[in-house]
Amino acid sequence: xxDTPHLVLSGLAKTYPGADGAAVRGIDLxxxxxxxxxxxxxxxxxxxxxxxxxxxxVAPTAGRIEVDGRDLTDVPVHRRDMGVVFQSYALFPHxxxxxxxxxxxEMRAVGKAEVKRRVGEALELVRLGHLAGRRIAQxxxxxxxxxxxxxxxxxxxxxxxxxxxxxxxxxxxxxxxQDEIGRxxxxxxxxxxxxxxxxxxxxxxxxxxxxxNEGRIEQTGTPQDIYERPARPFVARFVxxxxxxxxxxxxxxxxxTLVELPGLGKVPAxxxxxxxxxxxxVMLRPHRIALAAAAPESGGARGTVLSAAYxxxxxxxxxxxxxxxxxxxxxxxxxxxxxxxxxxxxxxxWDPEAPRLVADPx
Amino acid sequence: xxxxxxxxPAVRPVRPRGPGRHALALLAPGIVALLLTYAMPLVWVLRMxxxxxxxxxxxxxTVSFATFAEVLSSAHWWNVIGQTVELGxxxxxxxxxxxxxxxxFLARTTSxxxxxxxxxxxxxxxxSSVARTFGWxxxxxxxxxxxxxxxELGIISEPLQLANNLTGVVIASTEIYMPFAILAxxxxxxxxxxxxxxxxxxxxxxxxxxxxxxxxPLTLPGVLTAALMVFVLSLSGxxxxxxxxxxxVFVLATEIYxxxxxxxxxxxAAVLSVLLLALFGVVIAxxxxxxxxxxARFTGPQGARS
Numbered sequence: 001x002x003d004t005p006h007l008v009l010s011g012l013a014k015t016y017p018g019a020d021g022a023a024v025r026g027i028d029l030x031x032x033x034x035x036x037x038x039x040x041x042x043x044x045x046x047x048x049x050x051x052x053x054x055x056x057x058v059a060p061t062a063g064r065i066e067v068d069g070r071d072l073t074d075v076p077v078h079r080r081d082m083g084v085v086f087q088s089y090a091l092f093p094h095x096x097x098x099x100x101x102x103x104x105x106e107m108r109a110v111g112k113a114e115v116k117r118r119v120g121e122a123l124e125l126v127r128l129g130h131l132a133g134r135r136i137a138q139x140x141x142x143x144x145x146x147x148x149x150x151x152x153x154x155x156x157x158x159x160x161x162x163x164x165x166x167x168x169x170x171x172x173x174x175x176x177x178q179d180e181i182g183r184x185x186x187x188x189x190x191x192x193x194x195x196x197x198x199x200x201x202x203x204x205x206x207x208x209x210x211x212x213n214e215g216r217i218e219q220t221g222t223p224q225d226i227y228e229r230p231a232r233p234f235v236a237r238f239v240x241x242x243x244x245x246x247x248x249x250x251x252x253x254x255x256x257t258l259v260e261l262p263g264l265g266k267v268p269a270x271x272x273x274x275x276x277x278x279x280x281x282v283m284l285r286p287h288r289i290a291l292a293a294a295a296p297e298s299g300g301a302r303g304t305v306l307s308a309a310y311x312x313x314x315x316x317x318x319x320x321x322x323x324x325x326x327x328x329x330x331x332x333x334x335x336x337x338x339x340x341x342x343x344x345x346x347x348x349x350w351d352p353e354a355p356r357l358v359a360d361p362x
Numbered sequence: 363x364x365x366x367x368x369x370x371p372a373v374r375p376v377r378p379r380g381p382g383r384h385a386l387a388l389l390a391p392g393i394v395a396l397l398l399t400y401a402m403p404l405v406w407v408l409r410m411x412x413x414x415x416x417x418x419x420x421x422x423x424t425v426s427f428a429t430f431a432e433v434l435s436s437a438h439w440w441n442v443i444g445q446t447v448e449l450g451x452x453x454x455x456x457x458x459x460x461x462x463x464x465x466x467f468l469a470r471t472t473s474x475x476x477x478x479x480x481x482x483x484x485x486x487x488x489x490s491s492v493a494r495t496f497g498w499x500x501x502x503x504x505x506x507x508x509x510x511x512x513x514e515l516g517i518i519s520e521p522l523q524l525a526n527n528l529t530g531v532v533i534a535s536t537e538i539y540m541p542f543a544i545l546a547x548x549x550x551x552x553x554x555x556x557x558x559x560x561x562x563x564x565x566x567x568x569x570x571x572x573x574x575x576x577x578x579p580l581t582l583p584g585v586l587t588a589a590l591m592v593f594v595l596s597l598s599g600x601x602x603x604x605x606x607x608x609x610x611v612f613v614l615a616t617e618i619y620x621x622x623x624x625x626x627x628x629x630x631a632a633v634l635s636v637l638l639l640a641l642f643g644v645v646i647a648x649x650x651x652x653x654x655x656x657x658a659r660f661t662g663p664q665g666a667r668s
Contacts, residue, residue, distance in 0.1 A: 057560050077563040090561035093553055094579045094659045103575075107566035137661050155565065 006033040006191045007054070007159050012063030014049055023049040025215035026063065031159075031208075036185060036192045038206035040199060040226075042238065046215040047195045048087075051163050054193060056080045067158050078107075083152030083190075087164040089144045091136045097123070097147050098132040104155035122154035125184060142173045149181070153188060160185070162194035166201060178205060199239045203227060211235045229271070229356060236283045236358050243284040243328045244358070249274040257357055263325020264301050271357030281358045286331040288354040291317065293338065294345040301348040303328070305340045315339055319346060410632035419626035429629040433637070439617075443637065446597060446613040449531060453596040454589050456536040457543045462585065464540075465547035466577070469554055480548065484541040491538050495605045498534035499525060502606070526608030535602050539595055543588040550584020553660075583656050590649045597641060614638045 009029040015022040024046040031037045039047045052058040054065060056077035065072045072080055092100050098119050105115045123129045126146035136144065145165065152160060165181060166174045182205060185192050196202050202209045203223040210220040211234070219231040230236035233244055247261035256268035259280045267282060274280040294302050303319040306327065317330040317340065330348070332339075340346055414422045414429055433439045468480050486494065501507045502524035509521040524530050554577065562572045600615040607616070614634055621631035 055564055078566050078568050082564060084564040086557050086561060088557050090557040104565035135661055
């Protein structure tokens with residue numbers, strides 16, 4: 001398990017006839033056997049098209065799709081052996097739960113007794129054994145989701161594709177199904193690609209995340225890479241909240257680059273070095289900034305609280321640096337520290353790992 | 363559905379002031395119009411069917427089933443009933459077969475011309491069916507477009523008998539009822555979802571299997587509604603059988619007209635009308651039964667949906 005490339009996309013592109021631009025502009029991705037890849041991006045970024053290209057529901061304009069080294073680019077959908085769970089679930093309303101799950105097995109001419117056994121196993125896997133005879137219209141959203149999973153998995157496909165698997169569920173059910181999908185994926189060990197616009201979903205469920213924007217992949221990496229070391233401003237802004245402060249590089253300081261930022265002075269930031277004198281963008285996550293009541297005449301970064309919004313577990317501050325510097329979002333946990341009202345003078349601090357250089361796309 | 367509608371008010375708490383009086387006032391004009399144009403003539407026809415006819419258009423006021431007995435014991439009238447049903451079945455089958463692919467295309471297309479295409483499919487309704495029937499006579503007649511063309515090309519030596527018989531009536535009726543069938547089908551294809559076809563394909567179904575296992579079952583309710591509509595329209599159709607039939611196609615509608623206006627045998631015309639009504643009743647009962655069976659596949663055997 002792991003480390004052997006299972007699904008490989010190379011130079012995959014799709015332009016819809018009559019559309020202004022390409023929906024997908026050359027995608028290279030590798031998913032290792034048994035791993036989960038999340039394709040994360042805003043709506044219209046081409047992530048669903050990418051999934052449909054892999055499933056074979058959409059023919060690519062260019063590029064290749066390989067599974068286990070076998071070129072599947074020109075193989076029609078029904079011979080691709082991909083399990084697809086659609087955003088709308090797409091369950092057959094005229095068939096009951098068991099017959100929905102049996103559909104793929106019947107297409108593979110599996111014997112009746114074996115169909116029965118495997119449908120039973122698949123329904124047990126998604127914990128719906130007791131609902132085999134129900135109609136689709138009689139199921140809740142979460143149950144429909146489980147049927148869709150069972151139907152896709154029962155044929156033991158080479159790859160499982162999930163299109164926005166949790167978007168149609170309410171918040172409580174979403175976290176349950178998130179755990180369920182994780183458990184089922186671990187139990188079956190199936191290579192999985194899922195598409196989502198929800199960064200929390202992508203970070204917590206996937207082994208690796210590909211962030212997409214405007215038909216391109218902005219960055220691929222582990223959830224930690226994506227969140228803590230975003231390669232581009234888009235990734236930093238889309239995955240979690242981020243303060244992006246633009247300044248000028250003032251050379252190296254050991255491992256870090258010194259960046260002169262308005263209202264903050266020279267700040268050492270980790271990340272790919274930027275030449276002295278060149279513009280540089282520094283990312284600071286709101287929760288990594290600490291606030292303290294400003295002592296008069298003390299050094300360091302200072303600012304004025306513009307607003308403070310209480311949100312239960314945290315307080316979201318907006319703080320203007322200096323007198324007319326940039327405004328930063330700051331998020332502090334409630335309870336453990338004093339809160340600051342609007343107009344309060346505060347001193348800002350952070351651990352040296354917090355500021356990150358984020359390269360602008362060239 | 364009807365059972366639920368009737369049973370539902372019983373369990374609801376009684377409201378102190380219902381909308382009853384206002385609703386009745388608003389319904390009154392419609393009810394009066396229906397009474398005058400529908401219920402009264404119907405009662406009158408039923409009454410007439412219990413009379414007996416004498417010589418020369420004489421009507422004996424009786425209350426007997428003698429005229430029914432007379433009609434139902436006549437081979438001629440059974441023949442007419444048979445031909446009416448035969449025409450209805452043939453027209454329904456032909457109309458469904460030619461309309462289904464069109465309706466399926468119109469229901470599934472994402473083209474921006476879809477609205478225009480649907481409108482085009484029903485534009486024939488803008489022309490009276492009398493005019494369209496005359497059009498078909500010009501096409502199907504012995505000196506018509508088809509026979510002329512085939513004759514001049516030397517493909518046939520004798521003209522094909524396409525008019526003045528059942529064939530012609532079926533061809534013309536099929537075209538005339540197509541817009542109704544297409545509309546009924548499109549509106550009945552609501553369960554069709556391209557994603558279901560994608561799901562079936564991703565599970566290994568080739569296109570033909572997708573059609574057989576998914577598209578066809580999901581479109582059956584729409585087809586059933588279209589079938590009912592065309593069958594009922596065709597049972598009561600008068601213009602096309604009369605004009606294209608050329609006096610050789612005898613169906614209930616044409617015979618009722620002849621009995622009432624030419625033979626002046628109103629009791630027999632009334633009996634035939636009642637038989638036609640009974641036929642509608644049978645057809646609608648069959649339709650409701652079939653619909654229930656079809657719906658049970660979507661909602662479960664008891665139709666239990668919370």
